[in-house]
Amino acid sequence: MEPAAGFLSPRPCPRAAALPAPPAGPGPPRAAKPGPELEMLGGPPAPDPGRLITDPRSGRTYFKGRLLGKGGFARCYEATDTETGSSYAVKVVSQSRIAKPHQREKILNEIELHRNLQHRHIVRFSHHFEDADNIYIFLELCSRKSLAHIWKARHTLLEPEVRYYLRQILSGLKYLHHRGILHRDLKLGNFFITENMELKMGDFGLATRLEPPEHRKKTICGTPNYVAPEVLQRQGHGTEADVWSLGCVMYTLLCGNPPFETVDLKETYRCIKQVHYTLPASLSLPARQLLASILRASPQDRPSIDQILRHDFFTKGYTPDRLPASSCVTAPDLIPLNPAKILFVKVTKSLFGRKKNKSKNHPEVRDEVSCLVNGLTRTSICHQDAKPEVPAASGLAQVSLVETAPEDSSPHGTLASSGDGFEEGLTVATVVESVLCALRNCLAFMPSAEQNPAPLAQPEPLVWVSKWVDYSNKFGFGYQLSSRRVAVLFNNGTHMALSANRKIVYYNPTSTKHFSFSVDAVPRALQPQLSVLRYFASYMEQRLMKVCGLRWGTLRATTFQSLPRPLRGGDLPSVEEVEVPVPPLLLQWVKTDQALLMLFSDGTVQVNFYGDHTKLILSGWEPLLVTFVARNRSACTYLASHLRQLGCSPDLRQRLRYALRLLRDRCPA
Missing domain, CATH: 1.10.510.10 (Transferase(Phosphotransferase) domain 1)
Incomplete structure (x- = not known):
């Protein structure tokens, strides 16, 4: 319990009546007598008399355990019935704290209101009594606190x-x-x-x-x-x-x-x-x-x-049926289902939900296992326990994508997409949740086709990753956007970017905190990270293929020389927070043996396939746009709704399915 208010206005009131008696009828069921094994050991150890609470009317005793919380008028303890072993949370109110009539009336009012409430999501009221020193209110014990x-x-x-x-x-x-x-x-x-x-x-x-x-x-x-x-x-x-x-x-x-x-x-x-x-x-x-x-x-x-x-x-947002106990201290791995699951709950459960008693030989399970990708390296902004691996060898196998049955087959009809409008500063969970929904809807009813529909004649200008460097075994992941802004998502979860004119530095200690400085005014504590950022920028500028328009160059980097160790936490000097719009930043990247996936704070998702340098970019969201860069580096942008109605080429379909599996299996929201 936290302190309640502390600023209740005292008011005159009539003298309170005596505390109401507990409800009539038998008390909690009593436990059976100890068995032979317990009797041989002399029975249970006697509780400390100083920690016993005794009901003066029934004679029932309770052992007062650990302190659960305290407030302005009361302390709350764990209590155990010495006969039945039943556990409670007992709210102990000292008689000296409620000497004034209006204070006692407050406790009487609380008991009177609470004792008649019966609801799944309201703490259950059990019983109460008082002695010369305290009032005791016995409630349902909630073991994971608050x-x-x-x-x-x-x-x-x-x-x-x-x-x-x-x-x-x-x-x-x-x-x-x-x-x-x-x-x-x-x-x-x-x-x-x-x-x-x-x-x-x-x-x-x-x-x-x-x-x-x-x-x-x-x-x-x-x-x-x-x-x-x-x-x-x-x-x-x-x-x-x-x-x-x-x-x-x-x-x-x-x-x-x-x-x-x-x-x-x-x-x-x-x-x-x-x-x-x-x-x-x-x-x-x-x-x-x-x-x-x-x-x-x-x-x-x-x-x-x-x-x-x-x-x-x-x-239109995913709500888990339950949360793991680990979520009390760390972010859980949540795999969202289609937001239209209310309409197709049985289908979505069979496709996306894995039950413990499901046979491993079930075809749905085999398909799900076959979707898993190997050689994973993953870093998320503010993901402090990320363990980067040494980059793989520079030799990369050709991407191999096998045409399979549709990833998400559903009854014929219309599935409602999430409809969430994306703006700057989204979380990984929100991006993944909405991308999964959009891709499932697109692929679920897409007809077969041998070629793509007509692309958009004048698509909106697109910002995409034109170059990238994976040096996560030591520092982090660097990338350059088509706007020429260069950034690094460091292994410690912080993010730093350099503007296209190289005069402004953007710093994100978390995905919700945004600061900017002129290059000459970067605080001393951030100078090591700025040095790494500048090295990444120089390396990509000098060593990686130049990019023109949508004809994208080679994105793979070779081995780095030793760089200065970047900043890994510590106190920063106070700086002025930025009020201007924040440029999109990389929230998470996932690398497999076939492709690289990047999630951005404006909702953009980009997947680069190593072997043939094809790329898939999902953006816009109102409506969803799908940009596909083919082997010959020609880029075309399509409305996802058109692909769903008219179908697309096997190349694009395979990559959409791969992106769906990668998001579902490796980027839980």
Whole structure:
């Protein structure tokens, strides 16, 4: 538990009645007597009497275990029934802390509201009692603590993870509002996680009954970073205040900090009242749209819970059925399914979902295994534990792509694509998620054809990787764009780029932090990385084939000489963050024995095939454009919708399928 509010307004109230008794009826089932083996050892060891909690009415005793959390009025411990072995989270409220009538009334109100709630995503209320020293409230134990602990370990979560948690929060919140209850303190520390990674909403210390508008509460309560503007302005608040807090929770999980957080509480309140916050460009367009719709000054302008659940962020984005326990401390590997799985759930499960009891000889499994590619080297921006390998030998085998059955065969009909508009600063998960959807939709119903349809006569100008150097065994991956901007994705997850005129340096310590400097003003701490960047630029300029238009040169580099060791972390001097649009940067690269795949922050995906130097570039997204550079280096751009309707040549079809398999198997979102 985190501290609840700390700024509840005291108010006069009548003297509270005695604490209500526990529900009538038999208590929890008692355990059987110890078996012979336990009796031979003298029975279980006697608990420390100082850590025993005894119900004065029933005589039942509980062993008080580890501290789980503490707040302004209470401490929460793990507790075990000494007879049954049942485990609980017990909230212990000292009688001395609730000596004033309004303080005791607060505890009575919490018990009265919580004891009657029964919902999958609300912490279960078990029972309560009191003695001369404390009040004890026994609740469902959530062994993996809370979202606050996950956030502290992870700082930011992937969008599919956020959808997973928000769906459960919204389910519990809808139940509360239907029961006429406002939570009024939605925050990360009040969302508890069970052993099987299920979310439970808890801590009803500030909850209250929903009143008609003319009688609504005007008390300022909640947690500063999550409180709604109408609460601060004492305008009376309803369910819309909980929706606002939910938006702050969503923002915090996606961006790493609350939207209105400042070093000064008064400044935080000012920002909340003026709804002054920023939406990072790294968020997907649906995420930014949903946050903007929730964080609105007027409560009437905010969406309802049902409207939130119908938003594109939920309906067109992948949500995992469950998360691994490892996601409490590290980003999980999530393999998204087609967003149209609601229509074709059985088909998509058989094609993309692998079950534990599925036979290894099943043809679908054999096909999936045959899709795996070997010789993988992978580096992601902000992927701190990436282990780069020594580059492969310069001799490369010709790419061998065998025509197979369609990767994703589905019932005849129309599959809805994700429709997510891509802009600068997307995450790896969002890019992969949407590319997979688009490619599956394109290939699922593509008819057979011997040649490509007519290309676009005047395609939009395309920025693509014209040269690249893999030196990940020591420093990182360097590349040059067709715009002549040169960049390096370093092994430590940072990214640095040099503008085409070589006068501006762009530095990205993470995919959401963007800085720029003139070349002469780069901080000393970044000079080693700048030296490596300049060497990469010089090498590609002098040693790799020059590029003209879309006639692309050889992209393979030979062995480097020893270079200065790049910067690998450490404190940086304070610099001014850039407000101008950030050039697209490489988020992740994946290299197999046949091809190189690159994912960019503007949503572009480029696949270079070594043996014949053909290339595949997916870009645009509204609509999706497919650019294919053939063996003779001629480039043609097609609308993905045309390819889906008219088909394409075997060469292009093979490469589209290869890109799909590579994204699915090696770039989990």
